[in-house]
Amino acid sequence: xxxxxxxxxxxxxxxxxxxxxxxxxxxxxxxxxxxxxxxxxxxxxxxxxxxxxxxxxxxxxxxxxxxx
Numbered sequence: 265x266x267x268x269x270x271x272x273x274x275x276x277x278x279x280x281x282x283x284x285x286x287x288x289x290x291x292x293x294x295x296x297x298x299x300x301x302x303x304x305x306x307x308x309x310x311x312x313x314x315x316x317x318x319x320x321x322x323x324x325x326x327x328x329x330x331x332x
Contacts, residue, residue: 277306286326
C-alpha cells in the first residue's frame with residue numbers, strides 16, 4: 265500500500281470514528297482488504313497524531329473523547 269492510499273484510509277477511519285460508525289475492526293479490515301492488525305496499527309497511528317480515540321466496551325464502538 266502506498267503512502268497516498270494509506271493516508272486516505274486513515275482519513276476514512278477517522279471519519280467513521282467521528283460519526284460513531286466504527287463498530288467492528290473486522291469489517292473495516294475486510295473493506296480495506298487488510299488484516300485486523302493493520303487496522304489496529306492505523307488506530308495507533310491516529311492516536312499518536314493527537315486524536316484521543318477510546319473504545320467503549322459496553323457500546324462496542326470507538327469514539328473520540330471530547331475535551332471537558
